[in-house]
Amino acid sequence: MHRRIQSKLPFGLRFALRDLLGDPRGFGVFVACIVIGVAAISGVSGLSRSLAEGLAREGRTILGGDASFSLVARELSPEQRAFFETRGRICEISLMRAMARRDDGEAAMVEIKAVDPATYPAFGAVTLDPATPLDDALAEKDGVAGIVVDPILLARLDVKLGDTLLIGNSRVQLRAKLLNEPDKLAGGVGFGPRVMMTRAALKASGLVTPGTVVRNATRITLAGNAADEDVKAFVKAADAAFPRAGWEARTRDAVSPQFSRNLDRFTQLLTLVALTALVAGGAGVANAVHGFVERKRMQFAVLKALGATGSRVFAIALTQVMAAAAFAILLGLAVGALIPWAAAGALREAAELPVSAAMDARGALFGALYGLLVTLIFALIPLGRAHEAPVAALLRDDARSVKLTRYRAAAFIAAVALAALATVSSADLKLGAAYVGAAVAAFAALRGAASLTMRAARALPRPRDARLRLALANIWRPKSLTPALIVSIGLTQTLLVALALVEGSVHNELARADAGEIPNFFFVDTPKSQAQAFAAFLAEQVPDARIEHVPMMRGRMVEVKGAPVGKIAVADDQKWAFEGDRGVTFSASLPANSQLAEGEWWPADYDGPPLVSLEQKVAEGIGVGIGDDVKVNVLGRELIAKVASLRKVDWRSYAINFIMVFSPNAFRGAPYTELFTVAYGAPSAEIRDAMDARLARETAKRFPMIVSVRVKEALQAIDKIADQLALAARAAAGLAIVTAMLALASAVASGQRARIHDAVVLKTLGATRGWLAAAYGFEFGLVGLVASLIALAAGIGAAYAMVTLVMKIDFAFPIAAIVATTVGTLLVTIGLGLAGTWRALSRRPGPELREL
Structure with missing residues (x-):
C-alpha cells in the first residue's frame, strides 16, 4: 500500500520523501526549535481563551447576578430601586475600607463587604470554617454582631475565633474564617484582608458618613432565562430611565473589563516572548538547513550531473525541509493544546480563577503561520545555494560565486509577512508595532555587530599566541559561526537583562518606601x-x-x-x-x-x-x-x-x-x-x-x-503580583533560552566538518587537546562578549521604556544582577561551545587523514 501510494506521487516529491525517511539526521534541532515556539504561542493563546471562557461561563456567579450597578457614597433612590425590583431579584452589597482594632489599639486595615444574608450570595456559595450558615455567622447575638474574616486577619492581629474587635464605633465578634466568596473577582484587588458583615452592622458602626468612600453595588438577576442580549438591553433601558444616575454598570459577560483587558495585554506579552523564542530558534533552523545542504551536497551534484535542473533539486530540498517543518508544527500544536489543561488546575487553586480548559483555533492558526514563516525566512537562503551552485562548485564546496538575490528577496518577503502578522494579530497595535520595530532593530544591531566583529578580527594584528591567532581566524573565516552565535546569544541575553531590570525597578519601589522618599x-x-x-x-x-x-x-x-x-x-x-x-x-x-x-x-x-x-x-x-x-x-x-x-x-x-x-x-x-x-x-x-x-x-x-x-504594605501587595507576572515572563523567556541553546548547538554542529579538519591538521603538527580547547574557548568567549555588550545595551533600552513609560515607576539598575547575567552568559557560551566541539577535539589524526 505504502509503495503504491508513493508510486502515484510526482518524481520530485517521491524522491524527497524517500530520501527524508531514509536519512532524517540533522533535523532534530530544527524540529525542536519549531515545536517549542509553536507550542508556546498556541498554548498561551489557548490558556487565555480558557480564562476568558471560564469568566463568561461563571459570569453570573462572579458578578452576583445578570447585571450590577454600583454607586459611590450614595444608595439607590426609591425610584431606581422600584425599577429594578419590577424586573428581577436584587441583591445589595456595600464595599469599603476600614480599620479593625483590638482593645489595646493594635489595628489593621480591612476590606469590608457588607451583605444581606437573606439575598447574598445570589449564585454560588460562601465557604466558612467552621462550616456554618452565613446568616447564623453574621447574626447579632447578645447585642454583638458577627463577622467572618480572611484567615490572614487572625494572624495579623493575633486573635482567634470567638474574640471581639472594634470596627468604627461597634464591637463585633469573629465567628468563622472566610475561605471562599463566589463574587471575589468582581470586587477587584484589595490591599487588606476581607471582613464580611451585615449591612445593618455596617450602618451601626458609624463608618458611613457624608462623603465617605463606600461603594454600594446592586446586583439584579433578571426574571426567566435571560440571554446576553436581554441583559444588555436591560442595562440600556436602566441608563435611559435614569440618565443622570452616574452609576457604573457591568454585565455578566463583562464582569471585570479591566481584568479582561489586562489579560489580553499579558497574553500578548507572553505571545511576543514566545514569538521571540521562535525567532531566536530561527538560527537553529538556518544552521540545520545549512547542515542538511552540506550533507546532501554530493547528492545534489550527482542529480545535476545526471540532468536534473536546479529547480528540481531545489524543489526536492524544499520539500524535505517543509515536510520536517509540517511535522514540527503539528507536534507543536499538539503540545500547545495540552497547556491549558495542564495549567487549569494550578490557576484555579493558586489564583482562584475560573479556568475552562479549551483550545483556541485562532491561536493555533497563528502559531502554525508563525512556524511556517520562520522556517521560510531562515531556510530559503541555504536552500538557494543548492539551486544556484553549479556541479563543479558543489563538488569543490565553493559557494563564493553563487548569487542568492532572489532567495534573499523571498526571505525578506516572508519576514515582512511575519512582521505584519505579529502586528495585525496584536490586541494593541502600538505594542505589536513596537515589538516588530524592536525585533528588527535588535536583529540589525546583532547582524551588524557580527559583521563588524568579523572585520575587526581580520584587521587586528596577528597575536604571538597561536591559540589567539586560531581563535581570531575562526571568527572571520568563511562559514564562520560568528553571525549565528551573536544573534542567538544576543537575543537571549537581551530578554534576561530586560527582565532583571524590570524586576529590580519594582523591588526598588519598596526600598524607596523604606528610605522615606515616598x-x-x-x-x-x-x-x-x-x-x-x-x-x-x-x-x-x-x-x-x-x-x-x-x-x-x-x-x-x-x-x-x-x-x-x-x-x-x-x-x-x-x-x-x-x-x-x-x-x-x-x-x-x-x-x-x-x-x-x-x-x-x-x-x-x-x-x-x-x-x-x-x-x-x-x-x-x-x-x-x-x-x-x-x-x-x-x-x-x-x-x-x-x-x-x-x-x-x-x-x-x-x-x-x-x-x-x-x-x-x-x-x-x-x-x-x-x-x-x-x-x-x-x-x-x-x-x-x-x-x-x-x-x-x-x-x-x-x-x-x-x-x-x-504605603509599604500596598507596594508589597503590588510587588507580589509583579513577582507572579515575572515568574510567567521568566518561564516564557526560558523558552527563548532553550531555543538559543539549541541554535548554538546546531551552529557548532554545522561547523563540525571544518573543525575536525583543523583539529586533525593541528594535532598532526603537535597540538594537544588542551591547546585546541583553549583556542576554541578564546573564540567563543570573544564572540560571547561582543553579543553580551550588544544585548546589555538593548536590554537596558527595552527595560527603561517598559518601566518608565508603561509601569510609570523609577528606573533602577541592579549592577550585581546584570554582572551575574553577563558572566553567566559568557560561561554558558564557552561551555556549550566546547561541548559541541568535543567531537573535533577527540578525533585521532590517522583515521581522519585517510578520509580527507
Missing part, C-alpha cells in the same frame, strides 16, 4: 469636621514629618465635548482613568506635586462658571484641550466644567494628585472627606517600622473612622 501613610475618609484636629495630631506624633492634605470626593467623567464617554475613542493607555469613579478635588492654587503644561490657573477668589484642570496625558487620550467642556457626575450631581489648564503629574512620587482638579466654587457646600499623606524618614528600617506601627495604633485609638493605608 509617603509612609495615606489616611483616607477623614471627616472634614475632624481634619484640623487630625492635622494637629499628626504634627504631635511625627513632628518632623511632611504632612499634606486635600479635600477628596469620588466622581466619574460622563461626557466630553457633549458626547458620552462610552462613545468616544480613548487611548488604550488612558482607559484606566474612565473605569469607574475616580478621586476628584478642588483647589484655589496649583497643587504642589504637579506642573502647569498648558493654560492658566484660576484666581484664588474665582467665582465664575466651574473650571477644571486635567492631567495632560489623560486629556490627550480623549482629545480634550483648553476651552473644551467636560461633564462629571460627583455624588449623583452632574456638573459641566470648562477645561482651564492641563497639568503634568509625576505619579511615581506617590504624592497626592488627581486627574481632575476643580475650582473651589464648583463644590461649594458639597460633602467631602480629607485625604492626608505623611512622609518621614528614620535611621533604620526597624525604627521606621516601629514608628509606622505606633502611628497606626494611635490613629486607630483616637480617630477610629479614619483608614490608615501604609
